[in-house]
Amino acid sequence: MTAVAKADDRQQSGPSVGPLSIWTVPSPERLLWHDLGAVAVVFNARSGDTHVVDPLAHEALALLVESPRTASALTAALADLLEAPEAEVGPKVEAILTEFDRLGLIFPLVTVH
Amino acid sequence: MREDARLLLTVLKNPARQAGLSAQAWSQVLYLARACGLLGRVAADAERYGLLDSLAAGVRDQLIGARRVAEMSRARLLWEMDRVRRATLGPDIKIVLLKGAAYVAAGLPCAAGRVSSDIDVLVSRDRLQWLEAALMAAGWQQVKSSDYDQQYYRDWMHELPPLRHPERNAVIDIHHTILPPTSRYKPDPAKLLANARMIDERFAVFADTDLLLHSASHLFADGELRGGLRDLVDQRDLMVEFGKSADFWPRLKARSEELGLARPLAYSLTYAHDLLAAPVPAEALTAARRALPWPPPLRWVMDWCVRAALIPPHLFDRAAGAAVAGELLYIRSHWLRMPPLMLARHLGVKAWRRTLGSRP
Amino acid sequence: MGRDVRDITRSPEHFRALRREGLRFRVGPFVAHVRTPFTRLRHDFLETYEGFPLASEAEATTFHLQVRATAPLRRWLRPKLMADAGFAHTPFVPLPGDLGMLAMEMGLNWLVATSSDRFLMFHAGLVERGGKAILMPGASGIGKSTLTAGLSLSGWRFFTDEFGLLDPDTLAFHPHPRPISLKNESIPVLAERVMPERLGRPLHETPKGTIRYLKPPRDALERMADTAPASLILYPNYNPNAKSQVIELPKHEAFAMVRGAAVNCDRLGETAFRALAALTDRCRSFRLIYRSLDQAIRMVSDLMEHAP
Numbered sequence: 001m002t003a004v005a006k007a008d009d010r011q012q013s014g015p016s017v018g019p020l021s022i023w024t025v026p027s028p029e030r031l032l033w034h035d036l037g038a039v040a041v042v043f044n045a046r047s048g049d050t051h052v053v054d055p056l057a058h059e060a061l062a063l064l065v066e067s068p069r070t071a072s073a074l075t076a077a078l079a080d081l082l083e084a085p086e087a088e089v090g091p092k093v094e095a096i097l098t099e100f101d102r103l104g105l106i107f108p109l110v111t112v113h
Numbered sequence: 114m115r116e117d118a119r120l121l122l123t124v125l126k127n128p129a130r131q132a133g134l135s136a137q138a139w140s141q142v143l144y145l146a147r148a149c150g151l152l153g154r155v156a157a158d159a160e161r162y163g164l165l166d167s168l169a170a171g172v173r174d175q176l177i178g179a180r181r182v183a184e185m186s187r188a189r190l191l192w193e194m195d196r197v198r199r200a201t202l203g204p205d206i207k208i209v210l211l212k213g214a215a216y217v218a219a220g221l222p223c224a225a226g227r228v229s230s231d232i233d234v235l236v237s238r239d240r241l242q243w244l245e246a247a248l249m250a251a252g253w254q255q256v257k258s259s260d261y262d263q264q265y266y267r268d269w270m271h272e273l274p275p276l277r278h279p280e281r282n283a284v285i286d287i288h289h290t291i292l293p294p295t296s297r298y299k300p301d302p303a304k305l306l307a308n309a310r311m312i313d314e315r316f317a318v319f320a321d322t323d324l325l326l327h328s329a330s331h332l333f334a335d336g337e338l339r340g341g342l343r344d345l346v347d348q349r350d351l352m353v354e355f356g357k358s359a360d361f362w363p364r365l366k367a368r369s370e371e372l373g374l375a376r377p378l379a380y381s382l383t384y385a386h387d388l389l390a391a392p393v394p395a396e397a398l399t400a401a402r403r404a405l406p407w408p409p410p411l412r413w414v415m416d417w418c419v420r421a422a423l424i425p426p427h428l429f430d431r432a433a434g435a436a437v438a439g440e441l442l443y444i445r446s447h448w449l450r451m452p453p454l455m456l457a458r459h460l461g462v463k464a465w466r467r468t469l470g471s472r473p
Numbered sequence: 474m475g476r477d478v479r480d481i482t483r484s485p486e487h488f489r490a491l492r493r494e495g496l497r498f499r500v501g502p503f504v505a506h507v508r509t510p511f512t513r514l515r516h517d518f519l520e521t522y523e524g525f526p527l528a529s530e531a532e533a534t535t536f537h538l539q540v541r542a543t544a545p546l547r548r549w550l551r552p553k554l555m556a557d558a559g560f561a562h563t564p565f566v567p568l569p570g571d572l573g574m575l576a577m578e579m580g581l582n583w584l585v586a587t588s589s590d591r592f593l594m595f596h597a598g599l600v601e602r603g604g605k606a607i608l609m610p611g612a613s614g615i616g617k618s619t620l621t622a623g624l625s626l627s628g629w630r631f632f633t634d635e636f637g638l639l640d641p642d643t644l645a646f647h648p649h650p651r652p653i654s655l656k657n658e659s660i661p662v663l664a665e666r667v668m669p670e671r672l673g674r675p676l677h678e679t680p681k682g683t684i685r686y687l688k689p690p691r692d693a694l695e696r697m698a699d700t701a702p703a704s705l706i707l708y709p710n711y712n713p714n715a716k717s718q719v720i721e722l723p724k725h726e727a728f729a730m731v732r733g734a735a736v737n738c739d740r741l742g743e744t745a746f747r748a749l750a751a752l753t754d755r756c757r758s759f760r761l762i763y764r765s766l767d768q769a770i771r772m773v774s775d776l777m778e779h780a781p
Binding site for chain 3: 137139169171428
């Protein structure tokens with residue numbers, strides 16, 4: 001079981017993609033959520049992994065399920081929800097996306113390199 | 114033939130016969146199927162024929178468990194494909210999926226209940242370094258650690274030393290041809306690659322004839338054959354599936370000759386037909402068997418070896434014969450793979466290391 | 474259960490059968506078929522497994538296991554034996570001839586652990602009272618077996634000290650009443666509570682120190698087909714120097730802990746996730762720190778009354 005949203009500098013899951021890359025959640029119907037109060041756990045039936053997800057990461061994933069977005073579009077949407085400045089949310093979103101990508105929860109639709 | 118082997122072959126040939134098995138027969142079938150890596154297959158058959166609910170609880174429990182393991186194996190293969198896809202974003206390079214991964218990706222019937230531990234892929238030789246580097250940049254690591262192992266693989270094998278992803282504990286074998294360069298059979302990988310069929314923007318699978326020829330050459334020229342009944346079941350299923358189109362058998366024969374694999378194919382057709390009732394047309398069987406040049410005495414020995422080694426003995430019924438047949442075929446398959454001096458050296462190093470206990 | 478079912482007895486007939494065709498007996502949802510040529514092991518086995526129901530003709534075998542000599546000559550010169558399930562890649566190691574029971578038990582444990590994916594399997598002790606089961610996960614050596622044994626001698630029905638078998642469809646636990654493996658300091662603690670004939674002879678100098686196998690209680694064997702849902706999850710922690718206390722775990726911790734105890738949860742995937750989520754919803758989870766066995770038994774009884 002892995003904890004999401006504590007991004008570290010572990011290995012990338014593949015070639016890094018440009019900031020214009022659109023992130024999508026493949027087969028969101030194969031993500032099973034279970035609410036545990038302070039946090040939620042999600043089972044990814046594609047990977048067989050279970051992840052602990054804090055509220056911000058949960059929201060970010062929900063937004064990407066709603067519609068695929070670039071990092072900056074996701075930052076804008078989250079900043080709007082949290083009523084926080086984008087400059088503050090941006091780095092968090094970057095870290096979350098890196099971790100989601102590493103765990104295979106999201107996949108880049110467009111690669112610009 | 115042994116009673117347990119006969120029972121297992123019966124339900125593999127005709128899954129509906131599972132319904133009539135006694136508890137005692139099931140004890141034998143379940144044990145042997147597990148030993149052959151076919152328990153998931155027997156479970157998939159039971160499900161497909163709607164038999165699961167009618168079986169005794171103890172039998173059903175084992176089949177449900179085996180079905181879960183097979184489902185998980187399938188999910189893991191698909192997930193490793195996804196991770197390889199992510200790790201290789203970009204260049205337009207064809208990666209051919211082999212064996213289990215190919216059957217799953219192509220949706221072939223032999224994928225049902227099949228358990229694979231590793232994922233096998235093939236790329237053209239000039240793309241090997243690129244693929245290895247891409248995977249290692251994405252976290253895969255070398256498994257074979259000693260210099261000797263590394264050198265052995267790179268010099269004598271048809272694949273790179275296996276790579277493992279430490280977080281997922283999944284192993285990938287990257288091949289550039291389907292048999293070792295030292296094998297007496299030398300199918301041209303370029304021909305196999307050329308006919309491979311893309312299934313998405315990254316992955317391909319071999320053409321129908323080549324899927325069968327690969328499995329046959331793996332079992333009858335390259336592998337140890339020990340416990341190889343599972344591969345023969347794959348081959349039987351491929352024959353059933355592809356044999357539905359009338360031109361398959363003549364194309365198969367032509368292709369086997371083009372690739373120089375007529376003899377492994379002859380074994381495959383013979384045993385899949387004899388043991389598993391593969392629907393091979395009589396003329397195709399006769400034609401293929403002309404590739405077996407051996408005079409009768411030698412052929413009989415081979416036949417005995419193959420039949421004994423395909424099906425492992427029962428724990429409580431160990432006949433010395435099966436072990437001997439397995440050893441003979443192990444030696445034979447290595448002899449087919451390597452120059453003679455090489456063989457002694459390789460076996461020697463392995464035995465030496467076992468003695469020292471430095472590796473399992 | 475009707476008593477027309479035959480049990481394992483300390484008879485010459487079963488002593489012979491162990492060497493020849495083997496004995497097939499039921500342990501909860503499984504049928505084990507075991508065989509061995511070793512005289513001492515056959516004595517030990519019949520003593521410990523006396524009273525287990527023999528499987529009928531109508532039941533298929535789940536596991537085959539033999540304990541055999543490591544090499545033909547070894548058996549006479551310097552007995553060394555090992556478990557053999559007939560499959561490649563088993564982790565069995567050669568043991569001295571005196572430790573046959575250990576080879577047998579470790580072999581059976583391996584078979585249960587690797588081939589029971591019908592169930593979500595917890596590395597845990599399990600007891601039941603009034604139709605409610607308590608799951609007690611824990612690594613070896615923290616008192617799990619001792620507490621399970623102690624409870625089963627104090628009015629609780631013994632399910633297992635090693636494998637909690639959860640049916641993911643019904644969320645009921647299946648008993649798997651095998652001999653309880655008591656180690657080192659826990660041996661005298663339990664020895665004073667049971668009739669001496671219930672304890673097998675001491676096995677010295679095993680990889681885990683001294684081991685004695687405690688026969689499962691009669692009612693555990695007679696009711697080995699009666700399942701029960703869990704209502705409580707406890708993490709026992711024997712510590713004679715700590716203050717005894719009961720600490721409730723928050724939900725997310727409870728989920729992570731019980732998932733960690735589920736041996737085959739990666740093999741069951743989505744089935745396991747759903748069962749773990751349901752189990753965490755249904756059961757409260759506590760860490761139990763105790764200084765003596767009697768104290769722990771009282772604490773568990775209190776918890777069962779107040780946190781149903």
